[in-house]
Amino acid sequence: MPYAIPRSLSVACLVLALAACQHSVRSERPLYDQVGGEAGVAAVVDGLLHRVHGDSRLNGLFETTDLEDLRRLVNEQLCEALGGPCVYSGRSMEDAHSGLAITDQEFDWFVEHLVAAMNHAGVQSKHQSAILAVLGPMRPQVVGQ
Template sequence: MHRFTRSAALAAVATLGLAGAALAQDAVPPAEQPVDPYAQSNANAHATPLTDTRVFDAFHGKDGLTRIAADMVDRSLADPRIKEIFATTDLPRLKRTLAEQFCYVLGGGCDYTGRDMKSVHKDMGVTNRDFNAMVENLQWAMEKEGVPFFAQNKLLAKLAPMQRGVVER
């Protein structure tokens, strides 16, 4: 009886060990299938879209958001606090993907074709101060477009949780 119990216990440990190894292997993606950071996924936009389209309308739809994204980027390029961070950036792509992201999160029915927030800002060394400078430029851009405060605040509330993925130090 004693013998049986011991070998059963050993068998159980061996089985668990094998199962553990199989689980650990499953957690690592196979090397021959690299994750494509450019694969389209609205999950990369890092927010659930608004369902009330009044906010999207207050931004003057996709055209308004395209103007705001472009103006925010242009202001950031002229901003001595953060302009150097954009030295090697593909600017037309940044303006386009930002407008798509804003449109998606405001429930405008756009698809976001950019990369996910964490990997795109990885190793950029963005600080909270940089983040606030960028948000200030966005506020100026929304002001210029004549977006009412209630709508400005809705977009800012959607972007605020992204700070953790963008800021690294």
């Protein structure tokens, strides 16, 4: 068998492949860190809430809301959802939005404000897409409750 690969070489290749794989997994930083950690998330949340509260199509929904509490909870939730070192301590999305009867249109306006806030905070478009992919699936838990 002139082309047989020596056993020791095969083992060496396998070890190298595993090491490379482990390295790529280790260098995959959480999205939370990639968007600037605590300060990066806070900039997005502040921009989002500021825009939502300035929008007369949406701000009536927040009339009785404790805004400081909301700010803290949205920061916590986004931090946890992006792989950061937080534990969300708020209500479920269904409970938090229960009785508000939020429509798909209102959800879309909210997302438009989120995108504007991310642009303003300088979040790269690949990270914006990843954040939207995390929040988008929450639509059915928010709309129509």
